Amino acid sequence: MKEYKNEKEFLEDYDVNEFERLSMTSDILLLSVSDIKISNYRKTSKKMMSVLLVKRRDFPYKGKWCLPGGFLDPLSETLEECAKRVLKRETNLSNIYLEQLFTFDDVKRDPRTRVVSTSYVALVDKNRLTDISSDASWFDITLIEEKDDDVFITLDNGVDTISFTIHKTLRKMSTDRYDFSIVDNKDLAFDHAKVILAGLERIRNKINYTDIVFNMMPKYFTLGELQQVYEVILGKKLLDPAFRRIIAHKVEQTDKMQTGGGHRPSRLFKYKKN
Amino acid sequence: MKEYKNEKEFLEDYDVNEFERLSMTSDILLLSVSDIKISNYRKTSKKMMSVLLVKRRDFPYKGKWCLPGGFLDPLSETLEECAKRVLKRETNLSNIYLEQLFTFDDVKRDPRTRVVSTSYVALVDKNRLTDISSDASWFDITLIEEKDDDVFITLDNGVDTISFTIHKTLRKMSTDRYDFSIVDNKDLAFDHAKVILAGLERIRNKINYTDIVFNMMPKYFTLGELQQVYEVILGKKLLDPAFRRIIAHKVEQTDKMQTGGGHRPSRLFKYKKN
DNA sequence: TGAATAGTGTCTGTGAGACAATATTAT
DNA sequence: ATAATATTGTCTCACAGACACTATTCA
Numbered sequence: 001m002k003e004y005k006n007e008k009e010f011l012e013d014y015d016v017n018e019f020e021r022l023s024m025t026s027d028i029l030l031l032s033v034s035d036i037k038i039s040n041y042r043k044t045s046k047k048m049m050s051v052l053l054v055k056r057r058d059f060p061y062k063g064k065w066c067l068p069g070g071f072l073d074p075l076s077e078t079l080e081e082c083a084k085r086v087l088k089r090e091t092n093l094s095n096i097y098l099e100q101l102f103t104f105d106d107v108k109r110d111p112r113t114r115v116v117s118t119s120y121v122a123l124v125d126k127n128r129l130t131d132i133s134s135d136a137s138w139f140d141i142t143l144i145e146e147k148d149d150d151v152f153i154t155l156d157n158g159v160d161t162i163s164f165t166i167h168k169t170l171r172k173m174s175t176d177r178y179d180f181s182i183v184d185n186k187d188l189a190f191d192h193a194k195v196i197l198a199g200l201e202r203i204r205n206k207i208n209y210t211d212i213v214f215n216m217m218p219k220y221f222t223l224g225e226l227q228q229v230y231e232v233i234l235g236k237k238l239l240d241p242a243f244r245r246i247i248a249h250k251v252e253q254t255d256k257m258q259t260g261g262g263h264r265p266s267r268l269f270k271y272k273k274n
Numbered sequence: 275m276k277e278y279k280n281e282k283e284f285l286e287d288y289d290v291n292e293f294e295r296l297s298m299t300s301d302i303l304l305l306s307v308s309d310i311k312i313s314n315y316r317k318t319s320k321k322m323m324s325v326l327l328v329k330r331r332d333f334p335y336k337g338k339w340c341l342p343g344g345f346l347d348p349l350s351e352t353l354e355e356c357a358k359r360v361l362k363r364e365t366n367l368s369n370i371y372l373e374q375l376f377t378f379d380d381v382k383r384d385p386r387t388r389v390v391s392t393s394y395v396a397l398v399d400k401n402r403l404t405d406i407s408s409d410a411s412w413f414d415i416t417l418i419e420e421k422d423d424d425v426f427i428t429l430d431n432g433v434d435t436i437s438f439t440i441h442k443t444l445r446k447m448s449t450d451r452y453d454f455s456i457v458d459n460k461d462l463a464f465d466h467a468k469v470i471l472a473g474l475e476r477i478r479n480k481i482n483y484t485d486i487v488f489n490m491m492p493k494y495f496t497l498g499e500l501q502q503v504y505e506v507i508l509g510k511k512l513l514d515p516a517f518r519r520i521i522a523h524k525v526e527q528t529d530k531m532q533t534g535g536g537h538r539p540s541r542l543f544k545y546k547k548n
Numbered sequence: 549t550g551a552a553t554a555g556t557g558t559c560t561g562t563g564a565g566a567c568a569a570t571a572t573t574a575t
Numbered sequence: 576a577t578a579a580t581a582t583t584g585t586c587t588c589a590c591a592g593a594c595a596c597t598a599t600t601c602a
Contacts, residue, residue, distance in 0.1 A: 007333045007385070014386045021295035022348035024390060041602070042552050059281045074296035074388040079379045097447045103377045103392045105353045111281070112288045114348040116298060116390075118377045173371045175485045211449045224553070241556070242591055263553040264599035315575075316579050498580070515583070516564055537580040538572035 022114040026083040027069035027192065029101065029199040030091070030122040033216045033229055034140055042262035047228040049141040050126075051155065051196060053162075053188075054090065057135065060111045061189035065155075065162060067196075068136065069117065083120045090133045097123040097215035102198050109191045117190075121199045123215035143200060143235065150183065151197055162187040166197050200233075207233050211250060211271070220268040222258050223247065296388040300357040301343035301466065303375065303473035304365070304396040307490050307503055308414055316536035321502040323415040324400075325429065325470060327436075327462075328364065331409065334385045335463035339429075339436060341470075342410065343391065357394045364407045371397040371489035376472050383465045391464075395473045397489035417474060417509065424457065425471055436461040440471050474507075481507050485524060485545070494542040496532050497521065 030052040035045040053065040070086045072079055080098065087096055101119040109115065126138075139155035139162065146152060149169070155162040164185035168178040180194040188196075207213055213229055227243045252272035259265040304326040309319040327339040344360045346353055354372065361370055375393040383389065400412075413429035413436065420426060423443070429436040438459035442452040454468040462470075481487055487503055501517045526546035533539040 004333055007336065019297060019345055020348050021297055022346070023293060023295055024298075040552090042550095042600095044553070059278055062281065071293055072296070074294050076381070078381060079377065079390070099448070099451060100377065102374065103353065105392075107350070107352060116353070118379075173489055174373070176480070176483070177373060206450070209450070215447060222554085239592065239594090240554080241558095242593085244555075245591080259600075261553070262551070262601045264555085266554050314579090316573095316577095318580070496581085513565065513567090514581080515585095516566085518582080519563080533573075535580070536574045536578070538582085540581055 022116060024072040024074075024079065025069045025115055025117045026072060026079045026086060027067045027104075027117050027119045027190075027195060028083050028086055028090075028098075028122050029067055029119060029195055030087065030096075030124060031199065031203065031216070032124050032126045032138070033232070034126065034138065036140070044224065044228075044261060047225070047232050049143075049200070049232055050138045051141055052090065052132070052136055053139050053155070053157075054133065054136045056189055064187060064189040065137075065139075065160065066189035067119075067192045079118045080120070083122075087122060090136050091124070091129055092131050093124065093128060097212065099202075101195065101202060104191055104194065106191060117195075119195045119199070121202055123203075123212060125216055125218050127218050141196075141200070145235070149178075153193070153196065155188075155196075160187070164188055164193045166193055204233055204235070211273075214250075214271040217271065220254060220256055220270055222266040222268060223251070224266055226251070226269070296390060298346040298348075298353065299343045299389055299391045300346060300353045300360060301341045301378075301391050301393045301464075301469060302357050302360055302364075302372075302396050303341055303393060303469055304361065304370075304398060305473065305477065305490070306398050306400045306412070307506070308400065308412065310414070318498065318502075318535060321499070321506050323417075323474070323506055324412045325415055326364065326406070326410055327413055327429070327431075328407065328410045330463055338461060338463040339411075339413075339434065340463035341393075341466045353392045354394070357396075361396060364410050365398070365403055366405050367398065367402060371486065373476075375469065375476060378465055378468065380465060391469075393469045393473070395476055397477075397486060399490055399492050401492050415470075415474070419509070423452075427467070427470065429462075429470075434461070438462055438467045440467055478507055478509070485547075488524075488545040491545070494528060494530060494544055496540040497525070497543060498540055500525070500543070 032050050034048050034050040036048055037045050052068060054068050056062055056064050056066055068086050068090045070082060072082045083098060084094065088094055099121050101121045103116060103118045105116040107114065137157045139157045142154040144152040149167060151166045151168065153164055165183040167181045167183050171177040171179055180197060182191065182193045185193050203212065207230060216229065217226065223244060226247065227238055231238055250272060251269040254268050254270055256268040257265045258268055306324050308322050308324040310322055311319050326342060328342050330336055330338050330340055342360050342364045344356060346356045357372060358368065362368055373395050375395045377390060377392045379390040381388065411431045413431045416428040418426040423441060425440045425442065427438055439457040441455045441457050445451040445453055454471060456465065456467045459467050477486065481504065490503065491500065497518060500521065501512060505512055524546060525543040528542050528544055530542040531539045532542055
């Protein structure tokens, strides 16, 4: 092995092709909340979580749905910049909450070659979205936890329905980390089923000690709407008085009211930092 | 652009060198607890967190200390397998708690070429370590949070002392995520200062709702020792009765006692799952 | 008027924080 | 005997869970 006198000399002689190399992508789990209208004029609309998927135009997985993503340009951008570039392309927005989720790296996760993917969770208020990409579509999420650590997820955009099951295996020496294995998946490309589950769990775990939920809310909202978002993320009903106590210091009253339901109008609130 | 009839045909024709590629490494933040003996025969030894560093034999950063790590072999292994391989090399142990921490990817983080690093936190009881690698050494950690989101960290192995400061900037639209910037760092290679801080914060955040701490404890321990480990991780004193209440359901009494301190002997406990 | 949601009051139980008190060892 | 740690008892306060109750709208 050649001996170098200093780091500069070493770097000038360095051969980047000495080792086998690989490709990386950023994949984005863009989540939001959708309103499901109810026919009964008295009832309020139901909330659901929704995820943005894009239809693949090319091989591999041509014609299947997948999370928006793109290859990292190793010479010029970080993974987060790459994620922002993809988000801009798909939503035409630049100012979106973004958080690194997990790096998925199964050797065979991409049939072309070794591709490691760093996934990001992004949260947005749908009202901000005016022109999403023509190949993209919002899918409403239904998540059912079965008794035996199987999670059954259905995604629906009104036209296509995507269903898959993921089995969770508690990791050795851990009480909170699971390995995911995709049990059944016909319609979602790559390992994106895992990304979706990991992201939903991340949001669920963080909702109570952060303010992330407000990234999915419009500027003005009722406490009933906010509570519904909490409920759909946590997957359980909350008691009204308890919820209002907990949320009180995160919101600020306004003098606006929301009327028009067949019931008592409700006050509009806005997010209060700190 | 050529049109393919099916995925098989597409894959056979796929050119892996069409896009610029990059290298990846797994870097491991191996943490443990060390006992600092006190001269006074009555006093118990103090606990500190410690981290395993290795001295770089080659350029870049030749002669500096860094976290153990290694290049990913893209053809055969996952990042976690790579991390385990490095851990085996440095500690000769295979069964170590391991958890993916964060993927660090600044464009210029490695002077050779674009290298993205996925870091892992590993926790171990030092009593399990019989032969660590000759180029590796345990450094005791002193962490001081200054008022202005600067964190001052000192690492000491009895011979060398490494000090650096990291500035934390709250991320936009977030209440819990920070960007780290290395303010001052002479002795630690790469961006490993960030990895150390991120890992220590991860452990601190998880200690109260997981059982990770027991991965750093010997089989039998006193509640005083366990409390000290909590205190050093959390960076604050805890009240004895409160700690015992909280920890009670995670530990199991044994009939062993620890004697020999200049004071009342204390019962030895062991970890109780679930 | 009544269905539906908005919003408040209050009781209770749990559990953490705080502090006091007792127990037991080696020198 | 004493310094030091081990261990337990108990009071209080904050707060979430639970449930009851009142308020207000629109077809």
